[in-house]
Amino acid sequence: MAEVTSQGGENDQQNGATDPAAIAGRERLAEQVQRTGMFGAGDTGDTSGYGGLKVRRAPLLASPRPYGSYFDELADSLESAMNAAGTSYDAAIPLVVVSNGELTLYVRREHLLSVASQLRDHPDLSFEMCLGVSGVHYPDDAGAELHAVYHLLSITHNRRVRVEVTAPDADPHVPSLVDIYPTNDWHERETWDFFGLIFDGHPALTRIEMPDDWRGHPQRKDYPLGGIPVEYRGATIPPPDERRSYE
């Protein structure tokens, strides 16, 4: 769609050297294509989201004390439990965010196991159940591109807490919680499958949803939707984003 058409080109060549309008037209057509398609939605064919807003950063807004609700009590219990166990609460949890009525503890990955075991075992915390891990990929969050988000549930106290751990793309390792919460076995396999986060210490970190020989991790932001050729009985059709366009 950005190609210069040659219709009526002869006439242009005759007058174009001096006609300012023709010069301006040629310059405009020679410019680099800024965007294609309608409304700036260049990534997919649909017209939704044409606002083109791109904020590829995890919102990190530290919440000051008091957190409100049961969150202060929970944080105090965790702090005393960790200090009693000989680990530093402040070193392990650099950031606490309270938003939407939910408490998020950002935990440094090297302290994840000690924090998780305190959360599970300390009687004032008693987060008996882990609801799995959900990966999130923030390509623009330099040094912490991959996030692993754990949701913990305490049936004893009827409370919830979210634990978030980050890892850089260059070193995508997070300790496995399978020893503490066996339910995370499949959840960690899924997060590895979709995001490429390696959970160190997992008994068998293999693909679970995608085929064993799949290349890439499909739910990362740099993995396109579609993006793979359709194969059927030897014939191959290019992926939807590479098929010829009629625009």
Next chain:
Amino acid sequence: MTAPSESRTGGSSPQDSTEGRVYDVGGADWDDVVAAAQSPDFQSSDERMVVNMGPQHPSTHGVLRLILTLDGETVTELRPVIGYLHTGIEKNMEFRTWTQGVTFCTRADYLAPLFNEAAYCLAVEKLLGVEAEIPERATVLRVLLMELNRIGSHLTAVGTFGLEIGATTVFIYGMREREKTLDLLELITGLRMNNAYIRPGGVSQDLPAGAIERLREYVRIMPGLLGEIRALFDAAPVFLARTKNVAYLDVTGCMALGVTGPILRAAGLPWDLRKSQPYCGYETYEFDVPTRTTCDAYGRYIVRMDEMEQSLRIIAQCVDRLSGVPIGSQPVMIEDKKIGWPAKLALGPDGLGNSPDHIAHIMSQSMEALIHHFKLVTEGFRVPAGQSYVGVESPRGELGCHAVSDGGTRPYRVHLRDPSFTNLQSVSVMAEGGLVADVIVAVASIDPVLGGVDR
């Protein structure tokens, strides 16, 4: 399972194996198979039989593959293999607006579509901070639809449970009663499944005319119909023999494996998010949380039957709240014009669609209304950056939705914590050490829906 490969009678081509002997049952006479399995040569060896079950198998409840290691009739190892139904629902949702996301997530757990929608919409509304602005009638409609859906899902669970252990009558009964439930869902939402009825901000439309009467009739006849299933199953000796003390999983096991729902309640823990962490106003309804302490497949069946009776109680209360007001007189979508869908659905001369009044308004009266409609429908609304998690009590346990927004018009990431996915992990614990036949019972008692497992 047949004679060693050198004396194999069946099978089209000899299989190459670098290790051990390969047994192939293809085309072999069953007598030869039995003889080979009973031969002293085989009996004395420490070889174990690895049997593949699925992914296309009538008893695996869906496209689920189980790899069983057998010692005689005893299962020594069971490894479930999933992923055959992965359709990238979570990835697709990142490329559509927040409202369009409902159409995708409803297809995850296809037996409980309204729960997927509810969990997702509650998570989006939490991010928007508009929980208090959802109209009362929309909330009641959500509860009504979810409880109808719970009955439909449990009837499938109980029906296929029967089918998989050979009780076809129960299957037919279950499907017949489920059909009555689906008729109601179709009447109210327009679709039997994949309803996309619950939307961020409310529900897509109000009840149609005559729905209250149909719901009352349903509440009146269902206890008798459920009683018919109970009369067939509750005390049937064969059923008891197949399910009592089979697929055992106690509270400790449930906690470790993250198992929720009827399995946890059949282990004796009355954990139901509708009671413990109420959403959609469940705290204002009167109902009980049925439990059993048997920890086995039978307990799970009984819990499901009891839950259906409780759901009928909730439906009756919903119907009371919804009746007495002319249909369409109360809003079912949030009043906020920046979020609520601009058009109401109505039956026009060419079928169901945007209401003719609305079309007339935007096409010939107000340019601003047209722009507003266009912007909201194609671009969608923006959701403040942040993340939220909402768990609802689906028929299978805690269905969680983790929604992340970057402040844009599409989800940055949506993760569905599906109870089937988590609960299915426990099948190894339930079935290992038991008989092959009990594997079927274990899977059926978990009631996994592979659409939800694989998403």
